[in-house]
Amino acid sequence: MKNQVDIIIVGGGIIGSSVAYHLLKDGFTGKIIVFEKDGTYEFASTPRSAGGFRQLYTTDINIKMSRLGLQFYKNFARNMAIGTETFEIDFKQLGYLFLATEKMMPKFQEHLKIQHQNGVSSELLGKGELLKLIPELNTEDLAGGLFCAESGYLDPYSVMHGYIKNAKHLGAEYIYEEVDGFLSEHGRIKGVRLTDSREFYAPVVVNCAGAWASGLSRKAGLPLPVVPVPRRIFLFDVENPLEKHLPLTMDPTGAYFRNEGQKYIAGYGQDAGSKIDFSWRRTEFEEQIWPILTRRIPNFEKAKVERGWAGLYDYNTEDHNAIIGEHPQLKGYFTAFGFSGHGMQQAPAVGKGLSELIRTGKYDTIDLTPLRVERFAENDLVVEDAIY
Ligand SMILES: Cc1cc2nc3c(=O)[nH]c(=O)nc-3n(C[C@H](O)[C@H](O)[C@H](O)COP(=O)(O)OP(=O)(O)OC[C@H]3O[C@@H](n4cnc5c(N)ncnc54)[C@H](O)[C@@H]3O)c2cc1C
Missing domain, CATH: 3.50.50.60 (FAD/NAD(P)-binding domain)
Incomplete structure (x- = not known):
């Protein structure tokens, strides 16, 4: 047919x-x-x-x-090569870090057990260890974090x-x-x-x-x-870059940030309702994300948003x-x-x-x-x- x-x-x-x-x-x-x-x-x-x-x-x-x-993904470039054409995916094992308040720590201890049972090399970090990863971090309201060095980000x-x-x-x-x-x-x-x-x-x-x-x-x-839900990301530069490249870091507020080359991206798990909407506004960064970022890392105070974008989650309610x-x-x-x-x-x-x-x-x-x-x-x- x-x-x-x-x-x-x-x-x-x-x-x-x-x-x-x-x-x-x-x-x-x-x-x-x-x-x-x-x-x-x-x-x-x-x-x-x-x-x-x-x-x-x-x-x-x-x-x-x-x-x-x-x-x-670790072996993507090599395994997916077609002849001499390789596919570099900017695979960076810089780690994944959940910052935790005192209240969150018992929950992360439970998570750690499940992760270890499944062979994940995650670890609970104290404030001192957090500062080794991110020397500029404000740990005032934090008790520690849950970290996995094997994880990270890619393109x-x-x-x-x-x-x-x-x-x-x-x-x-x-x-x-x-x-x-x-x-x-x-x-x-x-x-x-x-x-x-x-x-x-x-x-x-x-x-x-x-x-x-x-x-x-x-x-x-x-x-x-499942419904479409928009989520926004902002790319910004700072006057005083951080000493080290960041793991993908999740703040207790739900905001997350990481390096994007020498610059940074940040996003927020905000509830934007279900719709197909690709708009983003600079004011959203200034009003919702920036206050969290500057509190967590003072170097982010002098930040210049270069651009932003919205993408859709296919969100399972x-x-x-x-x-x-x-x-x-x-x-x-x-x-x-x-x-x-x-x-x-x-x-x-x-x-x-x-x-x-x-x-x-x-x-x-x-x-x-x-x-x-x-x-x-x-x-x-x-x-x-x-x-x-
Ligand atoms: C802001 C944001 C941040 C995210 N961060 C992460 C992250 O850090 N880590 C992670 O693992 N995931 C992350 N995700 C989720 C991840 O991007 C998605 O889960 C994943 O890309 C889904 O891939 P997909 O192929 O299903 O969807 P898509 O990439 O959207 O592909 C679906 C394709 O279907 C096509 N299509 C739709 N309808 C039709 C039709 N009727 N006929 C023909 N073609 C059609 C579309 O044009 C599209 O190209 C993030 C998502 C967003 C929006």
């Missing part, structure tokens, strides 16, 4: 491209089409991400996925680019058109309809449309608890974690969205996991079953304590 393929992936961001890449890398020989509505990726979440990767989670599943991501755009190039190299076809809806028959997915009315058919469709994914699912009569697997009400329809603020670091695990599930019917490397669609109906949520 015309336009008949084996797998259709909707959304060619980091998740969709990782799924395509891992399927083909793992030996899938069928034809894969990735539909991407915007070849420039201007509004995709991946290039707008803060690029942080951490192991400081409190659920086995998130820790396992992030650990796989860490190993994958998410380059990872996405590397995945796309490799997926294409292995045979995936990218078509830069928008999917309008899914086609189904007798409880089975049949394919997709594009906004220009053309239809493409496949027995497997994977929804990796990021912040737009839940809208597509709802349109197909299969709503899931129930348990803030990804929804991965085949939908129980529509055979062949697979979901991979709802990542909230941690999809970039989970992309390798999701790609690998869905490759196994689609090819063999079961997970092998990491059991992603806890993230299944059915968990909402079964009231078996994945409750992650360390989500901001």
Whole structure:
């Protein structure tokens, strides 16, 4: 049949491209089409991400996925090279640090136990150790922090680019058109309809449309608890740079900051409500983030905001974690969205996991079953304590 393929992936961001890449890398020989509505990726979440990767989670599943991501990204440039073309991703293991007040310390002690059980080399730091990491830090209201030296940050755009190039190299076809809806028959997915009315058919469709994914699912009569939520990031320079490069540092207020080259970026887990909105205002930095930053690090007082941007979380309102697997009400329809603020670091695990599930019917490397669609109906949520 015309336009008949084996797998259709909707959304060619980091998740969709990782799924395509891992399927083909793992030996899938069928034809894969990735539909991407915007070849420039201007509004995709991946290039707008803060690029942080951490192991400081409190659920086995998130820790396992992030650990796989860490190993994958560590070797990304070498393993993803195509001939002489390498994909440098600016992988920086400068650490991930949660600053803690006295009240927060018992909670972090609990987190530490779970992390150690999963092989994470996290450690609780006292004030003196915090100052070794960040000599300029104001520790007045702090009791210490939870730190993982293996973690850090990288350039998410380059990872996405590397995945796309490799997926294409292995045979995936990218078509830069928008999917309008899914086609189904007798409880089975049949394919997709594009906004220009053309239809493409496949027995497997994977929804990796990021912040737009839940809208597509709802349109197909299969709503899931995920909404688009804007989050903003600001890039700024300071008159007196810090002595050392920063780990990705999370303040007890929920504001976070890290180096971006010789400059800095900062963001805030503010509740901006659910909408598709890419606006940002300098005053937001001045009124909401800057006061926190200057209190924490006096050098940030003389800061000049160079630019800002907003990106969308595909925010899972129930348990803030990804929804991965085949939908129980529509055979062949697979979901991979709802990542909230941690999809970039989970992309390798999701790609690998869905490759196994689609090819063999079961997970092998990491059991992603806890993230299944059915968990909402079964009231078996994945409750992650360390989500901001
Ligand atoms: C400000 C911010 C900071 C973040 N920081 C971090 C972080 O530090 N660490 C971390 O791990 N994660 C972070 N994240 C989350 C991370 O960026 C996302 O979880 C991840 O990028 C999701 O990837 P994706 O491929 O699902 O989505 P996207 O990158 O958005 O890709 C989805 C693609 O689908 C396409 N699409 C949508 N609808 C259609 C359609 N109908 N037809 C065809 N194509 C379609 C879109 O154009 C888009 O390119 C952050 C996110 C934001 C917004």
